[in-house]
Amino acid sequence: MTALYLGLISGTSADGIDVALASFVRKPMLLASRIHPYPPDLRRRILALAQGDGRIALDALGALDVEIAREFAAAARTLLKHERLDAGEIRALGSHGQTVRHRPLGPAPYTMQLGDPNLIAELTGIATVADFRRRDVAAGGHGAPLAPAFHAAMLARGDTPRVVLNLGGIANITILAGAKNQPLRGFDTGPASCLLDAWTQKHLDQAYDQDGAFAASGHVDDTLLKRLLSEPYFAVPPPKSTGREVFHLPWLAEHLRGLVIAPKNVQATLVALSAITIADAIRTHARDARDVWVCGGGVHNPVLMTAIAQALAPVTVASIAELGIDPDFVEAMTFAWLARERLRNRPAPNVHTVTGARRPRVLGGLFSGND
Numbered sequence: 001m002t003a004l005y006l007g008l009i010s011g012t013s014a015d016g017i018d019v020a021l022a023s024f025v026r027k028p029m030l031l032a033s034r035i036h037p038y039p040p041d042l043r044r045r046i047l048a049l050a051q052g053d054g055r056i057a058l059d060a061l062g063a064l065d066v067e068i069a070r071e072f073a074a075a076a077r078t079l080l081k082h083e084r085l086d087a088g089e090i091r092a093l094g095s096h097g098q099t100v101r102h103r104p105l106g107p108a109p110y111t112m113q114l115g116d117p118n119l120i121a122e123l124t125g126i127a128t129v130a131d132f133r134r135r136d137v138a139a140g141g142h143g144a145p146l147a148p149a150f151h152a153a154m155l156a157r158g159d160t161p162r163v164v165l166n167l168g169g170i171a172n173i174t175i176l177a178g179a180k181n182q183p184l185r186g187f188d189t190g191p192a193s194c195l196l197d198a199w200t201q202k203h204l205d206q207a208y209d210q211d212g213a214f215a216a217s218g219h220v221d222d223t224l225l226k227r228l229l230s231e232p233y234f235a236v237p238p239p240k241s242t243g244r245e246v247f248h249l250p251w252l253a254e255h256l257r258g259l260v261i262a263p264k265n266v267q268a269t270l271v272a273l274s275a276i277t278i279a280d281a282i283r284t285h286a287r288d289a290r291d292v293w294v295c296g297g298g299v300h301n302p303v304l305m306t307a308i309a310q311a312l313a314p315v316t317v318a319s320i321a322e323l324g325i326d327p328d329f330v331e332a333m334t335f336a337w338l339a340r341e342r343l344r345n346r347p348a349p350n351v352h353t354v355t356g357a358r359r360p361r362v363l364g365g366l367f368s369g370n371d
């Protein structure tokens with residue numbers, strides 16, 4: 001019988017939990033998928049913690065860990081119910097959890113994902129693999145991004161480089177080039193949608209800029225754009241990773257100081273920032289790339305997609321859907337795949353060259369199901 005795996009993640013956007021049911025017989029196959037929105041109050045608390053100074057009462061942190069786990073378990077169970085599958089038919093569940101802090105640099109490097117895997121295993125009855133990032137950090141890596149390793153497993157590497165671009169809250173690229181024995185490269189380029197979402201939330205009270213309409217109504221402010229581009233992160237050589245710790249509203253407010261700019265023009269400028277920094281990263285590190293295949297929620301923002309395509313022309317920029325891959329579930333499939341690698345007790349290939357860890361390591365802890 002084909003081994004089935006579940007992969008679950010809520011990304012930096014904290015828009016909800018993506019669930020993928022996958023198999024990996026000859027190649028990765030997405031068999032079913034679902035998006036499980038967080039209850040609004042839980043999302044609000046997650047964003048407040050992830051964007052704020054990190055101050056939280058210990059009891060509130062403990063409760064968040066449990067509440068997120070309950071949502072992850074509910075998300076998995078709902079998908080199984082829809083597919084008329086029993087927990088016993090799933091080999092393992094890979095849970096990324098919810099990142100609330102990512103600080104892979106500094107004297108005490110750490111990354112923190114919430115969603116207690118003990119509880120996910122208990123509530124689903126499925127063997128659960130979680131905590132994928134911290135062993136890589138312990139081995140001197142960034143623990144991120146992990147998606148490039150799966151992109152390489154999913155897409156063959158040819159002679160000419162092609163790029164997979166994931167537009168989540170943060171953008172990351174994977175450079176697929178050269179022979180298999182060459183180290184895989186990939187890194188976080190900076191913001192994709194996180195600032196677009198935050199600015200839209202603040203000014204329109206909507207979770208995100210639907211179809212980029214807010215940005216499309218404004219124009220780029222060159223003074224602000226120049227200031228935003230001066231952020232040191234963009235010039236740091238890879239390996240590198242980032243998150244909401246850097247790209248949040250106070251960061252934007254700092255750069256807006258002394259400027260009077262209409263909110264819609266700020267939004268248009270934020271689109272330009274994402275597009276230019278993504279295009280620069282690709283031009284610098286994948287000079288010969290002809291194709292950029294895009295996944296992640298940002299693929300549904302036509303204004304962002306057009307800005308990226310213009311910044312990269314004549315390179316073609318297209319949704320990975322054109323390769324028959326669902327752009328919304330590549331990340332969730334990554335964690336189904338990583339769970340399978342963990343069960344096989346082997347270091348997932350191509351992780352440490354991307355993250356900068358000293359050595360390949362088996363990633364993730366295993367929490368038994370209810371046998």
Ligand SMILES: Nc1ncnc2c1ncn2[C@@H]1O[C@H](COP(=O)(O)OP(=O)(O)O)[C@@H](O)[C@H]1O
Nearest residue numbers: 011012013168169193208211296297298300301
């Ligand atoms: N129709 C749309 N128009 C504009 N933006 C969209 C649309 N659909 C999704 N998005 C963007 O995609 C984001 C979610 O992308 P996702 O890949 O789930 O990010 P993450 O991995 O950080 O959770 C939303 O927050 C939003 O910015």
Ligand SMILES: [Mg+2]
Nearest residue numbers: 011013015016
């Ligand atoms: Mg998401």
